[in-house]
Amino acid sequence: MNITNDIVTSYIETLYKNDNPRLRELRAFAEERHVPVILKDTEGLLLNILRIKKASHVLEIGSAVGYSACCFADSCGCKVITVESDKEAYDAAKSNISELGFSDKVQVRFGDARDVLLQMAAEKETFDVVFIDAAKSHYREFWDLALPLCSQDALVICDNVLMKGMTVSDEYDPGRRYKTSIRKMREFIKYITHLEYADTCVLPVGDGVSVSVIDKDLYIL
Template identity: 45%
Template sequence: MNIVTEPVTEYLDSLYRPANDFLAELRRTCEEQMIPIVLRDAESLILQLLRLQRPERILEIGTAAGYSAIAFALECPEAKIVTLELSERSADTARENIERAGCSDSIWVLGGDARESLARLAAAYEAEGKETGQPPELFDFVFIDAAKGHYQEFWDGAAPLMKEGCLVVSDNVLFKGMTASDQFIPERRQKTITNRMRSFLRFLTQTEGIRTAVLPVGDGVAVSIVGKAPSAR
């Protein structure tokens, strides 16, 4: 029996409490303006994972208005957060929100194509390691929440930056149910994105060195733990 029904979702949403008034207002604004942010139950799950792991370095792929980056910073005030956003306009909005939230010292927003930003970060980390003779400080938590058809590319780009034991959370992997069944696909153009997401989930669940649980939370959340060799296809 499927218990994740609309009344159950509404009930779970009624239990949700924002971290502070600023985030509550930012969520209201984003929802009213239809700016994509993490759903409430997915946010609750991710913040609980952060409480358990206490990461020191967080990489976020997909900033939007900066909501989740701010939530992460408030939950892990000692962590350093790098967040990537394709739209320069959204990146500027995120920077403004981050400053208003008092989190500018811990969050860095990089604008531009995330795949290019990841390549630059990986090159910089490699150069740093050669210069210092010490392994660079890699990320121990990665959050993927950007263009759904490019999750595999985001993973591949982030893999060299992942610390052993890195926790990777990929949001919206059920893609409004389309990943699970073609019956939920309303348009042909969604078929390509859906097939790419299915391929990505096969990669997460069948690749040696990656342990993944796919959960029906929000729009689907994949929680992965990366072993000794972060895998790029």
């Protein structure tokens, strides 16, 4: 189910373009195997945001097969560190990044992002964009761990925040199967939209994308 009108979504899909044939192939490969990769309209939004921001160092939580990480590096030449906890996905991401020629720009790290980000903080790594696209029920933990890694005016972008409409209304989860993750996502959205150190907007693009600008001067560890 789309969170926007199906006719609008289909029309926007017809406008999609990615000029890199290898990335188009990787998207097709992932889609055929039902590997979740960023939706086409989300991709368009993120790549333009990265270019407007002139992003140089991007942290991604949730690599899957490495598709979005390669798109980021391809669109603006930024360095990307992407973190993946599933061994099979990690291996696939590593080999795709290498085969597509992005090994000098994209580094994939294996492990639960909640552990890997702690190590990165100890190594004093910083990023001007963080993209959170992993287990939805852990978004608050990912956010808290990503904040110390952000530079001044960094962007923290979270995917799937509208959860196919379920964040907005229980009617989209009639069997109440996702009750806990819905509650956690609502709490997360409320949290990030009421912070003094972050300005956040939530966009009904793809499965819902939040974009937060971080004022490090107002952020106290």
